[in-house]
Amino acid sequence: MKALAARRHHPMALLVILLLALVATGGLYVAFQPQTAQAEAFTQDDVDSGEALFLANCATCHGRSGEGLQDSEGSTLGPSLIGVGAAAVDFQVGTGRMPMQSSGAQAWAKPPQMNDEQTRQLAAYVASLGPGPAIPDESQLDTSQGDATKGGEIFRVNCAMCHNAAGAGGALTHGKFAPPVTGVDPKHTYEAMDTGPQNMPVFNETNLSPQDKLDVITYLEAMEENGSPGGISLGSLGPVTEGLYAWTIILSLLLGCAVWLGAKAK
Structure with a gap:
């Protein structure tokens, strides 16, 4: 006991305790963090091919190692x-x-420049740079297991x-x-919620569970299948377009009546 007490007062004791605490904290974090590690079975060939694609198509803006780049004025490239x-x-x-x-305020959706295999290889390389959200598998996109009603509630509150x-x-x-x-492809909708592209916030598993995301996708598919219950959607942009259409039609009818009455009076 005396020997143990002597070691407690050793100058290095505090440093050892601190290191042990950091190791324990890191271990607990890894054990209990949300499972965002890659589920795909990427091979080294996938990573190597993805790196070549990255250097040819992405490194100009994102850096040769994906570290990001800034221009001379400090703006993010x-x-x-x-x-x-x-x-x-x-x-x-x-x-x-x-x-x-x-370059612009926002990247627009357009026909993909890379095919599915090249996209997968590029994803494999970027995934190798550090752990992050994985591409969802089929079980996470099975809308037969989703609840459109609950998904509608989540969508109205968050989206x-x-x-x-x-x-x-x-x-x-x-x-x-x-x-x-x-x-939108359900896979891409799920990925957008998981990663928060551009102006969108990230909805990780502490915000929305995988089931919540599946419910949202189920709701969007149901809304697409059912269409507009009121007939023509007018862009689904609310009273502004509805008012514009109404006044345009009403004014056109009034002008037509005025011209007709004027011609009839002559």
Whole structure:
């Protein structure tokens, strides 16, 4: 006991205790953190091929090691991709947003520049830079297991303020916008919630569970299948377009009547 007490007063004792505490904290964090590690069975060949694609198509803005780059004025050319995960790459490249056609306030969706295999290889390389959200598997996208009613509630609380209650999208600030979310591949919708592309917040598993995300996707598919219950949707942009259409039609009818009455009086 005396020997143990003597060691407690050793000058290095505090440092040893601190190191042990850090190791224990790190171990507990790894054990209990949300499971965002890559589920895909990427091979080293996938990573190597993805690196070649990255250097040829992405390194100009994101840096040769995905660390991100800034111009001489300190503006971001491309953000760091370390830790964004395979899901972010699959979404951005799979929807054609990356590589960007031209610089601007926001990347637009367009026909993909890379095929499915190249997208997978690029995702494998970026996933190797650091752990991040994985590409969802089929079980996470099975809408037969989803609840559209609950998904509608989640969507209205978390998404409708930007994407519109009908999922038609809407304008944001400084030339940015929230794109329509109907007619989107369910995999890309899930990945967008998981990774928070561009102006969108990240909805990780502490915000929305995998079941919550599946419910939202189920709701969007149900809304797309059912269409507009009121007939023509008029862009689903609310009273502004409805008023514009109404006044245009009413004014046209009034002008037509006035011209007809004037011609009849002659």
